[in-house]
Amino acid sequence: MEAYLIETVIKVVVVLLIFSALAGIGTYFERKVLAFMQRRLGPMYVGPYGLLQVAADGVKLFTKEDIIPTGVVAKIFKIAPVITAATAFMAAAAIPFLPQFEIFGYTVHPIIADVNIGILYVLGVMAIGLYGPLLGGMASANKYSLISAARSAAVFISYEVVTGLSILAPIMMVGSLSLVDFNNYQVENGWIVWSQPVAFILFWIAAFAETGRTPFHLIANDHEIIDGFGTEYSGMRWGLFFIGEYANMFFISFVIPLLFLGGFGDGSVMGALALLGKVAFFFFFFLWTRAAWPDVRPDQLMWLCWKVLMPIAVINVVITGIVMM
Amino acid sequence: MLEDFKNRNVSEDTYYKVDIEAYPVTGWDKFKRVVQRTFKGELFVGLWVVMREMIDFKIHTVQYPEEKMPIGPRYRAIHEMKRLLESNTERCIGCGLCEKICISNCIKIDTKIDQNSRKEVSEYSINLGRCIFCGYCAEVCPELAITHGGRYENASDQREHFVMYEDMLTPIDVMKANAQKEFEGFGAITPHEDERVKKTPLAY
Numbered sequence: 001m002e003a004y005l006i007e008t009v010i011k012v013v014v015v016l017l018i019f020s021a022l023a024g025i026g027t028y029f030e031r032k033v034l035a036f037m038q039r040r041l042g043p044m045y046v047g048p049y050g051l052l053q054v055a056a057d058g059v060k061l062f063t064k065e066d067i068i069p070t071g072v073v074a075k076i077f078k079i080a081p082v083i084t085a086a087t088a089f090m091a092a093a094a095i096p097f098l099p100q101f102e103i104f105g106y107t108v109h110p111i112i113a114d115v116n117i118g119i120l121y122v123l124g125v126m127a128i129g130l131y132g133p134l135l136g137g138m139a140s141a142n143k144y145s146l147i148s149a150a151r152s153a154a155v156f157i158s159y160e161v162v163t164g165l166s167i168l169a170p171i172m173m174v175g176s177l178s179l180v181d182f183n184n185y186q187v188e189n190g191w192i193v194w195s196q197p198v199a200f201i202l203f204w205i206a207a208f209a210e211t212g213r214t215p216f217h218l219i220a221n222d223h224e225i226i227d228g229f230g231t232e233y234s235g236m237r238w239g240l241f242f243i244g245e246y247a248n249m250f251f252i253s254f255v256i257p258l259l260f261l262g263g264f265g266d267g268s269v270m271g272a273l274a275l276l277g278k279v280a281f282f283f284f285f286f287l288w289t290r291a292a293w294p295d296v297r298p299d300q301l302m303w304l305c306w307k308v309l310m311p312i313a314v315i316n317v318v319i320t321g322i323v324m325m
Numbered sequence: 326m327l328e329d330f331k332n333r334n335v336s337e338d339t340y341y342k343v344d345i346e347a348y349p350v351t352g353w354d355k356f357k358r359v360v361q362r363t364f365k366g367e368l369f370v371g372l373w374v375v376m377r378e379m380i381d382f383k384i385h386t387v388q389y390p391e392e393k394m395p396i397g398p399r400y401r402a403i404h405e406m407k408r409l410l411e412s413n414t415e416r417c418i419g420c421g422l423c424e425k426i427c428i429s430n431c432i433k434i435d436t437k438i439d440q441n442s443r444k445e446v447s448e449y450s451i452n453l454g455r456c457i458f459c460g461y462c463a464e465v466c467p468e469l470a471i472t473h474g475g476r477y478e479n480a481s482d483q484r485e486h487f488v489m490y491e492d493m494l495t496p497i498d499v500m501k502a503n504a505q506k507e508f509e510g511f512g513a514i515t516p517h518e519d520e521r522v523k524k525t526p527l528a529y
Contacts, residue, residue, distance in 0.1 A: 036379045036384075037376070039385045039386075040385070041384055041386040044388060289372070291375040292371040292374065293371055
């Protein structure tokens, strides 16, 4: 029992540290990749090739004055960024990051809690992350933040429908909600993407809305509503929103390959490396689309969700059911 | 023939109209357009374009303090005072034309008679805070003495920022090394002027 507790605490700390650091390094990669795609160089001055830019940004965020403007609902204003960051990291609890491995004769399962409703838990906690932008935007006493809060509520709730319906068909095939079971099913029966390509594409599209990335970046569009819910925030509170967004990107990049692309396979080293490669590709794709695609209007986004993606998802579930009978 | 000159619509036949499709009215037409756009793959064209740029890696960034863009010879930055090529003495004869023509009154010149009874510049300063870098001083100078140079990084912590005659004058060691660069810009004589000048009859 004690060994289990210690192991879990160590795993939690490791996941928190690694993904907080990855969020920082993710911003570096985002700036570099976007720059290269636009024939720029990106950060170059802090450290070799701008590598220490992450540290400089961190120092800036931590030491900046924490401004609570007059007129805001202070308690909610203060707690909102914590919700975003906390729910993003809580979602990581049910994600198997690597296959199990042995270290000094002790078997380590790189998953914090293999709950039997894994994917439901991940998506549910990510959905709670909606309260960060929503409460932060509503408490800010700023019209742009309010617009952003309304948009984020609309987008997150709508795309929860698409996410849930699109993975319903794979769940019916696997017969379990645990991500480890998903992985083992794909070892025996081949990748789910080959049998459920529509569900894969729908889930991928919805992932952009869940993480609020371009082309569905309208909850914090600089050119129309400044920074949306983040407008009134400064210092580390804004930084928490940022870490939450990037952590979410990384976790959803883990979830997509685990659900559809074979996960870590049979548990060999090659399988683990393949999983990391797939995660890297999906993270890169988030940056790639940001350089290539324009944003859609909020009404277009709602149209896409309710009139296109949701009917396709429902039809996909029905066809899967008929085929399985 | 004359009509051709009077016709100022020179680009009339080079304009072309962009094809704008008829806007879909019925629901079926709108549906067809959505399907067409969905499967046309234009999104992947966008992805390919940015990926191509990333692979080609033709970076246009100039890393400014280390790298600088070349500036043209006609660029009008901080003034320079040139020396005579033959004797290395100053070109300025103290005529005061630059002070007279300066439209923002930023040049101050004072002269005196030296021991050889020649006019000598005793004081000369330009207030760069007032100077608008119009180039009139360089254009009016009969001796090509005051010219514009290429030093454009002149940020200052105060509004009045004076540059004195000695600072603008080409240093004597540069002059001895034959390194004074002749000004090619505003007000300078055209290149190869020597070949075009005809000798006066008195030279025969």
